[in-house]
Amino acid sequence: MGERRTLSTTGIVAMAIGTALYAAFNVFFNILQLPGTQLVALRPSVAIPMFFGYTFGPVVGFVSGFLGNVISDAISWGGFWWNWDVGNGLLGLIPGLAPYFISKEDVFRRRGYLVCAVLAIVASIVGMGFAAYTDYLFGYGISTIEEATYALFLPAAVTDAINGAIITPILVAAYASAARGRARRI
Amino acid sequence: MSTRLIRYIEGESLVHRLDPRAKLTFIFFMVFSLTLASQILSIIPLLAISLVFYSSAxxxxxxxxxxxKFILVIIVILSLLNYLTIVLLYSEGPILERLASPNAVRKALMPVLKLLSLALVTATLVFTTPPNLYAPALGQMGFPYRAAYVIQLALRYVPEFMAEMGRTLEAQMARGFRPRGGRNPLARILSVVPLVVPVTVSATLSIYDIADSMELRGFGEERCHTWYRELKLSKWDKLLLVLSYSLGAIYILLFMI
Incomplete structure (x- = not known):
């Protein structure tokens, strides 16, 4: 991962592909909102920016989450909320910090998958925490900390943490074996 | 294809004809001013500006x-949630007195008005700006062209991946997979989950091929990059820019007082 510069052509294409994938899946999951969760959608697709962050670095992960959420919101209903976009960006940025905790060799091994799952949980807490509590701090739609916690933060963080911790390591492992099988760079 | 997907609505209104750079600057200062506004009296002018901007489109x-429909559902839910939380947790006295308190109504409505203003301006930007102008606008605002190109490339691939999801589902069904559908929304969501891994992995494997073919065509060789669509500011754009900067300055001053 070290030789990949963030704004190299590969980095740019990775950001664009991550953004497009996240937006495409989000559009689908935004349509299928569960009754009673109008404020927060259940999105297994949160694993996509987490996977791109873990595989291609924190900036690629952040852009995939941020821009993917802007585009999917623009497609789904026509507008966007900047703080939820930044929160989604953090979902991708934090798993990208994996190389600070594990060696390069372990990234695509069992130890790496464990770190990936833990970072996905941390990312869900930090990312959704940022989005929910900035809604409260700046007064975007809600006026009490209880609403931020129980109506926004907990449903979003818990579902994202579960989805991210299960699906992201599966994505990383599937990508690592597919790339090895095709003798590609990983 | 992305033009159809992103909710751009063709039109000849003044807002449609505005330079996307002026619109992006205006949105930035509106979001900034709304973030700083903390009194109902400072939110009402911003809501009025958002309504004028939206109706001009x-x-x-x-x-x-x-x-x-989406905005109204969110507003109704949040207004009720705000009102009940304030009345039940943050007020004292008999329940009827708390329910009729103008303070509770004001506190419940203020953040909702902020949210409505935000929704109006961002929706107007999306509805009136063709998707193929975002990258040239950012590039001509001084963003590195490589960063602006991410948006162009992402918008190009969104419809492609939506089609890829359909193809992958058909391939899985040909191998015996039967997605559970029907009226149960949870079952329908779960039926999409098996697509996340194959579509993501196959898309990720194509990254190096796309990057190589772009480099073979000279992408990233030149530091300076020109845009096919050269944007020009009209007098209305300049007026909107003056309004945006003034708005930012006024709300900074109000915040500091």
Missing amino acids: KLPWSKTKATW
Whole structure:
């Protein structure tokens, strides 16, 4: 991962592909909102920016989450909320910090998958925490900390943490074996 | 294809004809001012500006109905949630007195008005700006062209991946997979989950091929990059820019007082 510069052509294409994938899946999951969760959608697709962050670095992960959420919101209903976009960006940025905790060799091994799952949980807490509590701090739609916690933060963080911790390591492992099988760079 | 997906509504209104750079600057200062505004009296002018901006776009109701439905559902839920939380947790005295308190109504409505202003301006930007102008606008605002190109490339691939999801589902069904559908929304969501891994992995494997073919065509060789669409500021754009900067300055001053 070290030789990949963030704004190299590969980095740019990775950001664009991550953004497009996240937006495409989000559009689908935004349509299928569960009754009673109008404020927060259940999105297994949160694993996509987490996977791109873990595989291609924190900036690629952040852009995939941020821009993917802007585009999917623009497609789904026509507008966007900047703080939820930044929160989604953090979902991708934090798993990208994996190389600070594990060696390069372990990234695509069992130890790496464990770190990936833990970072996905941390990312869900930090990312959704940022989005929910900035809604409260700046007064975007809600006026009490209880609403931020129980109506926004907990449903979003818990579902994202579960989805991210299960699906992201599966994505990383599937990508690592597919790339090895095709003798590609990983 | 991305033009159809992103909710751009063709039109000849003044807002449609504005330079996307002026619109992006205006949105930035509106979001900034709304973030700083903490009194109902400072939010009302911003809501009025958002309404003028939205109505100047002359968007047809038939094409914006779904957006308004979404915004109204959010507003009704949040207003009720705010009102009940304030009345039940943050007020004292008899319940009827608490329910009729103008303070509770004001506190419940203020953040909702902020949210409505935000929704109006961002929706107007999306509805009136063709998607192929975002990258040239950012590039001509001084963003590195490589960063602006991410948006161009992402918008190009969104419809492609939506089609890829359909193809992957068909391939899985040909191998015996039967997605559970029907009226149960949870079952329908779960039926999409098996697509996340194959579509993501196959898309990720193509990254190096796309990057190599772009480099073979000279992408990233030149530091300086020109845009096919050269944007020019009209007098209305300049007026909007002056309004945006003034708005930012006024709300900074109000915040500091």
